[in-house]
Amino acid sequence: MTDKKTIQSCKVDRRTFLKATSALGAGATGLNLLPALSKTHATDTEATGKEEVRRSICDMCCLGRCGIEVLVKNGRATRVRPFKDYPNGPLCVKGHSILLQLYHPDRLKYPMKRTNPKGSARATWQRISWDEALDIIADNLTKIKHRYGPEKVLFYAGDPKDPVRPNLQRLALKFGSPNYGTESSTCHRATVLATSLNGGASRGLTPDTRAVIIWARNPAWSMAREMEELISAKERGVKIIDVDPRKAPTTRLADIHLQLRPGTDGALALGMSRVIINERLYDEQFVLNWTQGFEEFSDYVQQFTPERVEQITGVAADKLVAAARLYASNRPTGWITSASPTVHHWNGCQNHRAISAMTALTGAVPVPGLELSMTAPSLRDISEWRTLLPPLQSKRVDLKDFPVWAQFVEEIQVNRLPEYVKEGALRAGLFVGCNYRMWPQDHLYAKAIIDMQFTAGADFWLTPTMELMDVVLPAATSLERLGPIYVAGRTVFLPQPVVSPMGEARGDMEWMWDLAKRLGMGAEFWNGDIMATFDWQLEPMGIKAADLIKQPKGMTIPPAAEGKPARKPGFNTPSGKFELKSSILEKAGFDGLPTYREPPEGPVAAPQMAERFPLILNTGSREPMYTHSRHRNNPRLRELQPHPKVDINPKDAEARGIKQGDDVAVETPAGKITVKANVTNLAQPGVVHIFHGWPQADVNAIMARTLDPISGFPAFKSQLCQVTKA
Numbered sequence: 001m002t003d004k005k006t007i008q009s010c011k012v013d014r015r016t017f018l019k020a021t022s023a024l025g026a027g028a029t030g031l032n033l034l035p036a037l038s039k040t041h042a043t044d045t046e047a048t049g050k051e052e053v054r055r056s057i058c059d060m061c062c063l064g065r066c067g068i069e070v071l072v073k074n075g076r077a078t079r080v081r082p083f084k085d086y087p088n089g090p091l092c093v094k095g096h097s098i099l100l101q102l103y104h105p106d107r108l109k110y111p112m113k114r115t116n117p118k119g120s121a122r123a124t125w126q127r128i129s130w131d132e133a134l135d136i137i138a139d140n141l142t143k144i145k146h147r148y149g150p151e152k153v154l155f156y157a158g159d160p161k162d163p164v165r166p167n168l169q170r171l172a173l174k175f176g177s178p179n180y181g182t183e184s185s186t187c188h189r190a191t192v193l194a195t196s197l198n199g200g201a202s203r204g205l206t207p208d209t210r211a212v213i214i215w216a217r218n219p220a221w222s223m224a225r226e227m228e229e230l231i232s233a234k235e236r237g238v239k240i241i242d243v244d245p246r247k248a249p250t251t252r253l254a255d256i257h258l259q260l261r262p263g264t265d266g267a268l269a270l271g272m273s274r275v276i277i278n279e280r281l282y283d284e285q286f287v288l289n290w291t292q293g294f295e296e297f298s299d300y301v302q303q304f305t306p307e308r309v310e311q312i313t314g315v316a317a318d319k320l321v322a323a324a325r326l327y328a329s330n331r332p333t334g335w336i337t338s339a340s341p342t343v344h345h346w347n348g349c350q351n352h353r354a355i356s357a358m359t360a361l362t363g364a365v366p367v368p369g370l371e372l373s374m375t376a377p378s379l380r381d382i383s384e385w386r387t388l389l390p391p392l393q394s395k396r397v398d399l400k401d402f403p404v405w406a407q408f409v410e411e412i413q414v415n416r417l418p419e420y421v422k423e424g425a426l427r428a429g430l431f432v433g434c435n436y437r438m439w440p441q442d443h444l445y446a447k448a449i450i451d452m453q454f455t456a457g458a459d460f461w462l463t464p465t466m467e468l469m470d471v472v473l474p475a476a477t478s479l480e481r482l483g484p485i486y487v488a489g490r491t492v493f494l495p496q497p498v499v500s501p502m503g504e505a506r507g508d509m510e511w512m513w514d515l516a517k518r519l520g521m522g523a524e525f526w527n528g529d530i531m532a533t534f535d536w537q538l539e540p541m542g543i544k545a546a547d548l549i550k551q552p553k554g555m556t557i558p559p560a561a562e563g564k565p566a567r568k569p570g571f572n573t574p575s576g577k578f579e580l581k582s583s584i585l586e587k588a589g590f591d592g593l594p595t596y597r598e599p600p601e602g603p604v605a606a607p608q609m610a611e612r613f614p615l616i617l618n619t620g621s622r623e624p625m626y627t628h629s630r631h632r633n634n635p636r637l638r639e640l641q642p643h644p645k646v647d648i649n650p651k652d653a654e655a656r657g658i659k660q661g662d663d664v665a666v667e668t669p670a671g672k673i674t675v676k677a678n679v680t681n682l683a684q685p686g687v688v689h690i691f692h693g694w695p696q697a698d699v700n701a702i703m704a705r706t707l708d709p710i711s712g713f714p715a716f717k718s719q720l721c722q723v724t725k726a
C-alpha cells in the first residue's frame with residue numbers, strides 16, 4: 001500500500017530536520033553526525049586581538065570549493081570560519097578541520113628521490129632540491145618521449161580536482177600525450193556520458209521546481225549548501241522523492257522513499273516511465289517535438305509492470321506508481337543525482353540513461369537554444385583540450401576498449417591501466433594526488449605503477465601510492481598557494497597564500513610551469529609567469545589579475561546579457577533530438593534503448609554464488625568526515641570515525657549473532673577484510689555498506705574487476721559478500 005502518511009508528512013522545518021537527522025546519523029553507533037550542516041563552530045567567533053582575517057578556498061573535498069576565512073596571528077593560522085559573502089558554503093566538519101591538515105607533522109615538506117628499487121618492501125628516500133627533482137623528471141620524460149613517443153607518458157590527476165586538472169592536462173597535451181586521465185574514470189564522468197548520449201541533463205532544483213527526485217545522493221553528508229537548498233524547497237512545498245538503497249539522513253526530507261536493491265535503478269526508472277506514459281502524464285509537446293525513439297521506448301517499458309519491478313527492485317508496486325504520479329504531475333520537475341552511485345554497476349551507463357529518460361518525459365530537460373539564454377563572459381580553459389586534443393586523439397590508449405567513452409570524454413578511461421602498462425602502451429607516469437586503492441583489485445594497479453620505467457608524484461603526504469614513485473614533490477595546500485582562480489555564481493576570486501608554505505611545499509601550477517620550461521615548452525606556459533597566465537584566463541571577463549588579487553572578497557563578473565540563442569534549437573545528438581534510443585550506442589554495437597540488465601554478480605544472475613555470499617556489498621558512499629581515502633590522519637575527523645566499519649541491518653546482524661562494535665569478516669569471492677560492525681537501520685536487510693579507502697581494511701581489494709562495457713566504470717555497488725563474526 002502507498003505510504004500515504006509519508007507522502008502527507010510535510011512539516012519539516014530546519015530545527016526538526018536537524019534534530020531528526022542527527023539522531024538518524026547517530027544510528028546505533030552513538031556518533032552524532034551532522035557536520036555537513038554545521039553553520040557554526042567553536043572556532044567561529046569574532047576575531048580578537050591582532051588576528052588578521054585572510055580569505056581562501058577550502059580544499060578538504062572535491063565538491064564544495066567553499067570560501068573560508070582564516071584568522072592569522074604572527075604568521076600562523078589560528079582559526080577558521082565560513083567566508084560570509086562567498087556563494088559556496090557553509091563549512092562542513094572537514095572544512096573546520098583544515099588547520100589540522102595544514103600543520104600536520106607528517107606533511108611532505110621537501111622533494112625526495114628514492115634510493116632503492118621500486119617495489120622494495122619499504123622505500124628509502126634522499127632529500128633533494130626542487131631544481132634537481134624537476135631536472136630528473138624532465139630528463140626521464142624526455143628520454144621516454146624520444147625513444148617511444150610522448151603518448152607513452154601518462155599524466156594522472158587524483159583529488160583535489162579543479163586546482164590541478166586543467167594545468168596537468170595542458171602539460172600532457174603540449175608534451176604530445178593524449179593520455180591524461182583522472183580519478184573521474186571511477187567518478188562522475190559516466191553520469192555525464194550517459195546524459196550526453198541521451199542529449200542533455202535535466203534541470204536540478206530551481207526556484208520554480210514543484211517536484212524533485214533525488215536519486216542516490218545524500219547531500220546531508222556531502223554537500224552542505226545543497227542540503228540547505230533542499231530544506232528550503234521542502235519548506236516551500238516542493239514534492240521530494242528520494243531513491244536510495246539506504247535510509248540516509250536526506251531521506252528524512254522525502255515524501256516518498258524508494259528503497260531499491262542496488263544496481264536495479266534502470267528497472268525502477270523504466271517502471272516509472274511506464275506509469276508516466278500509460279497514464280499520459282508526460283510532457284506531450286516535449287515528447288512530440290524533441291524526442292527520438294519514443295515509440296520503441298514506450299514498447300520496451302511495457303514489460304516493466306509495477307509488479308515485475310517490485311520483484312526486481314524490492315520497491316513496492318504501489319509505491320512506485322505513487323512516486324511516478326507525484327513526480328510527473330507536479331511539473332516543472334527536477335532531478336538531483338549523485339556523481340557515481342547509479343553508474344558504479346556493470347549496466348550503470350544504461351541505468352543512468354533510463355533515469356534521465358524518465359525525467360525527460362516530464363519535460364525536465366531544457367532544449368538547448370530554445371529559450372532565451374543568459375550569456376556571460378567566462379574564464380578561459382587553461383587546458384585548451386578542445387583544440388589540442390583532436391590531433392592526438394588517435395594515440396589514446398583507451399580507444400579500442402572504450403570507444404564511446406573515448407568519443408565523448410576528453411580524458412582517457414584509466415581502469416585498464418594494468419593492461420596498458422603490460423602491453424607497453426604506457427611506460428612512465430606523472431601522478432598528482434593519486435591513490436591506487438581507488439581501483440578494484442588494486443594490487444594490479446600498484447604493480448602497474450611499479451612496473452613503469454619512471455614515475456613521479458606530488459602530494460601532501462608520502463602515501464602508499466607516493467611510496468611507489470621514483471621522485472616525490474611536496475604539494476602546497478589551498479591555504480599556502482596562489483590561485484587557481486575560482487568562479488562561484490557571479491563571483492570570481494583569486495586566492496592568495498594565507499600562510500607561508502610548510503617546508504618547501506609548492507603550488508602545483510608553480511612547479512608544473514617550471515617543469516614545462518625544462519621540457520622546452522616555456523613559451524607555451526607564459527615562461528613560468530603565473531600572473532600572466534591568470535591574465536590570459538581572465539581576459540574574456542575584462543579583468544586583470546593584478547586588480548583581482550587586490551580584492552579580498554573577489555570581483556563580480558560583468559553582468560550577463562539575455563540574448564537570442566546562438567544556435568539552432570536542438571540537442572547535441574546525431575538526430576538533434578533527445579535520443580530515448582541512442583544512435584551513437586547502436587552504431588558502437590550496444591543497445592540503443594536504455595535496456596536493463598541484472599548485475600552479473602547479483603543474487604538473480606548468480607544464484608549459486610549468492611548461496612555462499614548472500615549479502616549485497618555496496619561501497620563508496622560518502623561519510624561526512626572523510627573524502628575518499630583522505631583525512632584518516634586528521635585527529636578531529638578520525639575521532640568521529642576511528643575504525644573501518646560495515647553498516648549492517650539489525651535483522652542481518654541478529655541472524656549472524658553479530659552485535660554492535662563486533663569485529664566481523666567481510667568476504668567476497670576475491671578475499672576477506674576485517675572491520676567493525678555498525679548495526680543500523682540505515683542499511684536495508686540484505687545489503688551492507690562499507691566506506692572505501694581504509695588501508696587496513698581495503699574493500700576495493702576484495703571487489704571483482706567488473707567494468708561497465710560502455711563507460712569502463714567498476715561495479716563497486718552491486719557485488720556479493722558474506723559477513724561473519726571474526
Ligand code: SF4
Pocket residue numbers: 058059060061062063064065066089090091092093094095096222223224
Ligand atoms: S564541503 Fe566541506 S570539505 Fe568540501 S569545500 Fe566545503 S567546507 Fe570544504
